[in-house]
Amino acid sequence: MPAARGVLSRLDATRRLLLRELSAFGAVGAVCFVLDLSLFSLLYTQAGVGAVLAKLVSTLVSTTVAFVGHRYVSFGRRARTGLRREYLLFWAVNGVTLLLGLAIVAFVRYPLGQESAWVLQAANLGSIAVGTVIRFLAYRSWVFPAAEGVPGPAAEGSPSRA
Template sequence: MATTAASSPSLVQKLRGLTGEVVKFGIVGLSGVVVNFLVFWVCINGFHLASLRSNIAATLIAIATNYLGYRYWLYRDRDAASRKREITLFLVYSGIGMLIETGVLGLSVYVLGLDSHYEQLGAKVVGLAVATVFRFFSYRTWVFKALPEPVQAPTAAEVPAPATGTGHELAAQAELMLAAEQIRYAKAE
């Protein structure tokens, strides 16, 4: 069934919604960055772990705190029917993000020779920025899926008069009847 121009959101509305989502994603992400950097700093300075091990430990702890923020604040209105699938995908895409971040850090330390603690933090910032862009698009696209838009029943003015026999009119009327049945079944569930 075709949608009308009035029922689909305009580009401005879509961008406004995306802007709010980006801001909330940034807030949750920023809290994860704080956790990530604190744990990283403690690991390299307090426990004297190697930079890559410190990065992996810090990122894993930040992933856990970020999941809570994304699931229960940012994407709380998204489909949560299959938590197992959601958590699995979240961990997969977070793991890929961790590989991106750790790869940039490893390149910086072991290839470029930037191994002071502040140079490592700088490399971590760059890696985290690249990984964050990847995570944003993967989380919103595949992990926290949007609920489908509710279908509105056609009003009496939108229902055409009984068809007198043309194929196009009959098909349009059948489409409207099918849409009305789907709405009725959705409301019953």
């Protein structure tokens, strides 16, 4: 029975780690979502910056803050594989999910011929949901991977690699 207890203990530790990472991922995402909207609004309505430039700046800032939050909070207990590598992969994953979101909205708008703001907003929300799942899984698997040879939950008490 000790082997069964060991398996159950590892499963429980894995579940707790996954819940902790999911919670932190959601919190960081929510903060960055508000930051993006607020910065865009501030730049566009108060600073007189054009809409496209305001969106570019707000996206760059909020995505960089998201990277820092995910690196040190959401996935802070994972191995460090190099700032440049992680940052480039982070941006690549975000670029892919952005293109996927654009493709979903464009598909609903053009081939399906939908012009309703409600339908397009539903497509937008659906693309955000799909992108969020993809980002979480990609960050966890590729951007901030678990230490090699050490299961994630067991590594909780050990320091992460620099």
